[in-house]
Amino acid sequence: MMKFILFLLVFTNALIASPTVYGPTGLIEMPSAESIAYKQVNVAIDYSINNQDEATNETTNNFYYKFNLGSFENWELGILGGSFLDEGVFVNMKYFLMSNQEENPLSIAAGLERIGSKNDLATYLVTSKRFDGGLHGHFGFKAYFQNNLYASAMIGVEYFSDEKISFLADITGEKNDAYVLNGGTKIFIDNDVAMRIYLIDITKSRSAKETLYTFGLSLSKYI
Numbered sequence: 001m002m003k004f005i006l007f008l009l010v011f012t013n014a015l016i017a018s019p020t021v022y023g024p025t026g027l028i029e030m031p032s033a034e035s036i037a038y039k040q041v042n043v044a045i046d047y048s049i050n051n052q053d054e055a056t057n058e059t060t061n062n063f064y065y066k067f068n069l070g071s072f073e074n075w076e077l078g079i080l081g082g083s084f085l086d087e088g089v090f091v092n093m094k095y096f097l098m099s100n101q102e103e104n105p106l107s108i109a110a111g112l113e114r115i116g117s118k119n120d121l122a123t124y125l126v127t128s129k130r131f132d133g134g135l136h137g138h139f140g141f142k143a144y145f146q147n148n149l150y151a152s153a154m155i156g157v158e159y160f161s162d163e164k165i166s167f168l169a170d171i172t173g174e175k176n177d178a179y180v181l182n183g184g185t186k187i188f189i190d191n192d193v194a195m196r197i198y199l200i201d202i203t204k205s206r207s208a209k210e211t212l213y214t215f216g217l218s219l220s221k222y223i
Contacts, residue, residue: 018186018194018218019044019066023080023092024111026126027156028182028198030170032138033107033128035096036070039223043067046196046216064216068092080114091115104130113142121146126154134160142173150175164188168198178205184214194218 017025017036025042026032036042046064061083068078076094094111106129113122126140136158143151152173160166169183184198200212 017220018042018196019068019078021046021048021064021198021200021214022113023066023068023078023090024094024113025068025076027138027158027168027170028184028200029172029180030138030140030154030156031094031109031111031113031124031126032136032156033096033099033109033126033140034136035074035094035099035107035109036068036076036220037222038070038073040070040220041068041223042218042220044196044216044218046198046214048200048212048214050210050212062212076111087117090117104132117146119146120144124154134162134166136160138170144175152177152179174206180205186218192220 017034019042020026020029020031022029024031025034025036044066048062050060064082066078066080068076071077074096078092079089080092081089092111092113093115094109097108097110099105099107106127108127110125113124114120122142122144124140124142126138128136128138130136138156140154141151142154143149154170154172156170158166158168164187166186168186171179171181173179181202182198182200183202184196187195189195196216196218198214200214202211204211
C-alpha cells in the first residue's frame with residue numbers, strides 16, 4: 001500500500017510540473033510552489049507569435065527554451081534561453097520551503113528568476129494549494145530590485161478537467177504598475193509530454209504591446 005501511495009505522488013508530480021514561459025516550474029508566467037522531484041528533469045520549448053502591428057504591418061516571433069533539474073533535495077535549478085534574449089542565457093533557482101503531507105498539500109517556495117539579466121532580475125515567494133476536484137490555486141509576490149524596487153502580487157489557477165487536459169490562468173504584475181492576464185491549456189500527449197497553448201497579455205497591459213500566442217511542448221523525465 002505504501003509503495004502504491006509513493007508511486008501515485010511521483011506520478012502526480014511528473015504530470016503537473018512543467019516550466020513557465022520564462023523558466024521556473026509553474027503556470028504560464030507565474031512560478032508555483034509545486035516541485036519537480038530530485039533527479040527529475042523537465043525541458044520545454046515555446047514559439048510565440050504576436051498580432052500584426054497596424055503601424056508597421058509586421059509580426060514578431062520568438063523562440064524560448066527552458067531546462068530545469070531537481071538537482072538536490074528541495075532545490076530546483078534551471079536555465080532560460082531564446083531568440084528574445086540579447087544577454088545570452090539566464091539562470092533560475094527555486095527553493096522549496098515547506099510542503100505538508102496532506103492529501104491536498106499546501107506548499108511554499110522562494111526563488112530567484114533571470115539571474116544574469118541587467119534589468120529583469122527578480123525574487124519571489126509563492127504558495128500553492130491543491131483542492132478536491134482537480135483545482136490547483138497559487139498566490140505569491142514578486143519583486144524586481146535592480147535600479148528601483150518594484151513589488152507586485154501574483155495569482156493563478158490550474159484546473160484539470162481530466163488526466164489529459166488542464167486549463168490555466170495567471171495574473172502577474174509589471175514594473176509600470178499594470179497587471180498582465182494570461183490564459184491557456186495543456187494537453188498531455190503522454191504522462192511525460194504535454195502540448196502547451198498560451199495567450200500572453202490578453203488585456204494588452206504590457207506597454208500596449210499585442211497579445212502573444214504561444215505554442216510549445218514540455219517533457220519531464222528522471223535521470
